[in-house]
Amino acid sequence: MKVCIIYDTKRNSTKEFSNWIKNELEDKNIKVDIYKVDEFNDNFNYDLYIIGTPIYYEKPLKSIYKFIENNKEKLNNKKVALFIVCIAQMFGHTTKKYIEKHYLYPLEKNIDNLIISSAVFKGWIKKINIEERKKVKEWIDELINIWRNDYGGNL
Template sequence: MRVCIIYDTKRRSTELFAKWIKEAFEENSAVVDVFKVNEFNGDFSYDLFVVGSPIYYEKPLKSITDFLQKYSDKLSTKKLALFIVCMAQIFGKAGKAYIEKQYLKALESKVENLMFKSAVFKGWIKKVNLKEKKEVFEWVNSLIEKLEGEV
């Protein structure tokens, strides 16, 4: 399986999540390329695209929403997974519901029915939250199971 991870970041936490996602896929024998959104090479021959953004000022980065809109036709024949990195989970269940309604929907609306699976990961301000790496690996494993179930 060939996987392309596309992300943008402001303070590098989303970049670290992209690296963890790559590591998890590679542990499952996938071939993975990672691109910052402005460095994407335009190759749409991958089996799965994983696109991620942090949340700033209540929304995903414009570069990511623009990418999803611009390439929605090319992505329409591909599997697509989205992830966001934000701090709102510190507010418990109410925070999680808010994230899904406000943040994930903002990305998912750009690709409508192209969506394969999405995830929300908890960001940090100063110290890397290594507990999230476990969450990443679990999410990637669920993606792989879903992909294998569709073959």
């Protein structure tokens, strides 16, 4: 079982989240490769793709949007999990629906097969939000459970 993390970033917080995700998976003896989207080597032989983008000006980064759009056929045979990094959560929990509709849905709509899980993480502009690392751990635990229970997978 091999996992591929593909992300883009402007100010490196999504890179940090990607590394946290990698560490959590490796702690469970899962093999992980990690690529910035423009360095991805077009290998579609992984079992699970975890794709991450920050939100800028109300949108996921175009590079990630394009990556999903350009590779949707290849990704459709695969399991995919998405995460976004943004700060709109600061404006209260009423934004949850807003985030889902405006930030996640534009990415999800291009992948026909079931996205096994999506996560929204609270990013930062200057000071690292180390608290959020716990959420990453929780998400990875949840992701592994979903994989095992719903897909009989051996992550």
